[in-house]
Amino acid sequence: MITYYGYTDGSGEYYIVIDAERCNSCEDCIKVCPQQALQMEDMFIDLEDKPVAAVTEEHRKKIRYTCSPCKPEDGNVPCVSACKLEAIKCIWKPK
Ligand code: SF4
Numbered sequence: 021m022i023t024y025y026g027y028t029d030g031s032g033e034y035y036i037v038i039d040a041e042r043c044n045s046c047e048d049c050i051k052v053c054p055q056q057a058l059q060m061e062d063m064f065i066d067l068e069d070k071p072v073a074a075v076t077e078e079h080r081k082k083i084r085y086t087c088s089p090c091k092p093e094d095g096n097v098p099c100v101s102a103c104k105l106e107a108i109k110c111i112w113k114p115k
């Protein structure tokens with residue numbers, strides 16, 4: 021299951037995308053996020069609950085402002101760089 025956290029509005033597209041099947045619950049992305057915007061959440065996958073990285077409820081609706089200091093427009097951001105399994109991506113398309 022792939023979850024898109026973020027939104028598209030008149031100013032562009034802003035998402036943190038997490039692939040629950042790929043995520044191995046290592047928490048490396050959580051440790052490097054300077055905004056404490058990530059947490060583990062249990063998801064029901066392959067008939068069992070598995071802890072998977074997720075954007076916190078608080079940051080989902082303001083992801084553009086939360087993630088801007090990481091400068092996604094310049095390429096990789098800390099959470100994406102930390103993930104060895106390519107389970108987390110950042111989509112950043114300001115107009
Ligand atoms: S670094 Fe990758 S594998 Fe580890 S918790 Fe984050 S998304 Fe999951």
Ligand code: SF4
Pocket residue numbers: 036052053054055056057058086087090092097098099100110
């Ligand atoms: S882009 Fe930066 S602020 Fe946003 S989730 Fe990743 S590490 Fe945290």
